Amino acid sequence: MTDAAELRLLTGKLLASHPPAHTDRTDFLKARFDAGLAWVHYPAGLGGLDAPRSLQAVVDAELAAAGAPDNDPRRIGIGLGMAAPTILRFGTRAQKERFLRPLWVGEEVWCQLFSEPGAGSDLAALATRAVRDDPSGDWIVNGQKVWTSSAHLARWAILIARTDPGLPKHRGISYFLCDMTDPGVEVRPLRQITGEAEFNEVFLSDVRIPDAHRLGEVGEGWKVAQTTLMNERVSIGGAPLPREGGMIGPVARTWRERPELRTHDLHQRLLTLWVEAEVARLTGERLRQRLAAGEPGPEGSGLKLAFARLNQEISGLEVELLAGEGLLYSDWTMRRPELVDFTGRDAGYRYLRSKGNSIEGGTSEVLLNIVAERVLGLPAEPRNDKDAAWKDLAR
Numbered sequence: 461m462t463d464a465a466e467l468r469l470l471t472g473k474l475l476a477s478h479p480p481a482h483t484d485r486t487d488f489l490k491a492r493f494d495a496g497l498a499w500v501h502y503p504a505g506l507g508g509l510d511a512p513r514s515l516q517a518v519v520d521a522e523l524a525a526a527g528a529p530d531n532d533p534r535r536i537g538i539g540l541g542m543a544a545p546t547i548l549r550f551g552t553r554a555q556k557e558r559f560l561r562p563l564w565v566g567e568e569v570w571c572q573l574f575s576e577p578g579a580g581s582d583l584a585a586l587a588t589r590a591v592r593d594d595p596s597g598d599w600i601v602n603g604q605k606v607w608t609s610s611a612h613l614a615r616w617a618i619l620i621a622r623t624d625p626g627l628p629k630h631r632g633i634s635y636f637l638c639d640m641t642d643p644g645v646e647v648r649p650l651r652q653i654t655g656e657a658e659f660n661e662v663f664l665s666d667v668r669i670p671d672a673h674r675l676g677e678v679g680e681g682w683k684v685a686q687t688t689l690m691n692e693r694v695s696i697g698g699a700p701l702p703r704e705g706g707m708i709g710p711v712a713r714t715w716r717e718r719p720e721l722r723t724h725d726l727h728q729r730l731l732t733l734w735v736e737a738e739v740a741r742l743t744g745e746r747l748r749q750r751l752a753a754g755e756p757g758p759e760g761s762g763l764k765l766a767f768a769r770l771n772q773e774i775s776g777l778e779v780e781l782l783a784g785e786g787l788l789y790s791d792w793t794m795r796r797p798e799l800v801d802f803t804g805r806d807a808g809y810r811y812l813r814s815k816g817n818s819i820e821g822g823t824s825e826v827l828l829n830i831v832a833e834r835v836l837g838l839p840a841e842p843r844n845d846k847d848a849a850w851k852d853l854a855r
Contacts, residue, residue, distance in 0.1 A: 462500070462511035464518045470509075471497060471522040480528040489531055489565045492523075498531075498564045502548065506560050514749065531566045534799045538610060539563040539570035541695030543618050546688045550635070550676040559616070559637070571614035572692075573605040573638060573662055574685070578855060580607070581823045583620075584629045584682060585853070588664065590621035590636065599623075599636065599674070601644075601667040607820065611647045611660035612796050614640045618688060619669075620681045625851040632850055633681035637673040644668075653812045655792040658800060689822065694747065694760035696767060696821045701741050707771050707810060708737040710803055711778040721781050730781075733774050740766045758834035761827040768817035768824055771802075775811040782807055 478491045492498055493507045497519050502508025523530075533540055540563070547559055562568040579586040588603025601621055611617070617638040624632035638645070644667040649657035676684040704712055715722065715730055744763055779786035789808040802810055818824040832838040845853055 462509045462515070464515055467497075467500065467509075467511065467515055467518045468522055470495060471519050475523075475526050475528065480526060485529045486565060486567070488529060490561070492528075493561050493564055497523075499544075502560075506548070506556055507564055531564060536563070536566045536569055537695060537799075538572055538614075539568070539616075542572060542688045542692045543570045543616070545691045546618065546635075546675065546684060547637075549687055550684050554672070555637070555675070563616075568615040569610055569613045571608050571611045571617045571640070572688070573608060573611075573617045573619040573664075574688075575607045576604060577606050580819075581826050583685075584633070585850075585855070586620060586622060586633065587855070588619075588621045589625075590623050590634060590669070592623075593668070597671045599634075599669045599671065601636070601638070601664045601669055603664050605662040605664070606659075607650070608647075608660045608662050609658060609820075610798075611640065611662050612649065612657075613798060616640060617662075618675075620685050622850065623678055623681075626849050627679065628847055629845065629850040629853065630682045631679060633685070634678050635675045635681035635684040636669050637675060638664075638667065638669055639673075642667055642669075649796055651794060653815065654809055655794060657794065657796045690758070690760055692821050693764040693827070696764050700744070700748065703738065703741070704734075705741065706737065707774040707778075707802060707814070708734055710807070710810070711774055711781060714778065714781060718781075721783065726777065726781055729777055733770065733777060736766075737770055737774070740770060758830050761822065761830040762835065764821055765824055765827045765831065768814075771810075771814040771817045775807070775814045778807045779811045786811075 474492060474495050474497060478488050480488060483491075496504055496507065496509035498507035500509050500511040500516050500519060501513035502510075504510055531540075544560060544563055547555055551559070559568075563570060573588075574583060574586075576586050576588060586603075588601065588605065590599040590601045592598075593600050599621075601619070603621065605619075608617075617640050619636045619638040620633050621636060622632055623634040626632065640647070644665040646663040646665070647660050648663070650659040650661055651657045652659060711730065712734065740763065743766075747759055747763060750759075786807050788806070789812075790806050800813065802813065805813075822830075829841055833840050
């Protein structure tokens with residue numbers, strides 16, 4: 461088994477053969493992937509070395525100390541956090557070899573075509589149809605997706621569509637990899653309360669997807685999607701942070717630098733939220749350690765719940781702390797950003813943008829059900845449509 465010493469040796473060889481100061485950024489990242497140092501717990505030949513996940517920190521520390529470039533993980537977060545683990549688990553060898561390297565290097569950005577206007581919280585009610593085309597075997601997809609982050613930048617999308625409306629809603633879904641440059645894919649911006657259009661709606665009109673781009677078996681798309689969703693919630697709520705990382709950092713910094721703004725009540729609220737943010741951060745660290753032993757479970761839903769609540773409460777406190785300044789909003793320019801930058805913007809942006817945290821990545825209401833049923837073991841919520849064919853459901 462690869463150990464820390466061997467990883468340091470391999471990292472040293474990579475740095476010697478590709479000095480970061482004299483190597484093109486993309487070339488360095490490709491060489492890192494080929495050396496198995498991209499995600500060390502992945503299989504050999506697919507960016508990894510079959511090493512324990514916990515040893516990734518050894519590689520990252522060595523490369524950071526040498527000034528090596530990273531793959532801009534915030535820009536390609538959907539690919540890294542959702543598409544890659546799903547392709548690794550359910551993809552064919554050819555799919556893994558085709559998609560994982562350009563995904564990790566950042567040459568191909570990914571988006572997620574899951575939610576629909578009539579299928580958000582109840583995602584399994586989706587109506588986008590994929591019909592098999594004879595004799596080619598391709599799939600012809602028609603439908604509409606919504607709240608699609610990075611669709612305006614993406615080359616590829618993970619897509620779920622209904623392939624058998626005669627089955628119950630969870631059983632008639634299949635999972636596909638969709639080329640966003642194909643004819644019939646139309647991306648339209650959705651301007652948000654922040655003024656930006658980081659989300660999009662995507663219209664699919666007779667989009668042809670080869671069967672070779674189907675992930676998993678026909679009709680098992682919901683099973684495949686669960687891997688995506690569980691990884692999504694961990695990547696949103698359990699991202700690694702230093703102490704006072706995330707939303708708590710700016711408000712704590714303002715508290716220290718602006719003593720004239722302090723009140724006893726705000727002090728008590730800040731202390732409470734600081735402790736809760738630190739508990740959430742350490743819980744995320746524990747969850748990431750547990751991931752080394754297997755796939756993410758429903759615990760990620762609890763972290764994502766805490767992430768949404770804390771972001772909204774902390775940003776509200778920050779606006780109150782800043783008093784009149786907190787009511788200012790510096791920039792309402794309509795733009796389509798490459799990433800969400802919570803800490804690089806002002807308090808007004810954080811306050812408005814955090815309102816979406818309880819919707820994206822699974823609504824807080826749905827996640828409460830998941831935690832109740834799958835973590836706490838409480839009785840399942842009654843579901844009258846569980847065994848009914850999707851085509852017979854009221855819509």
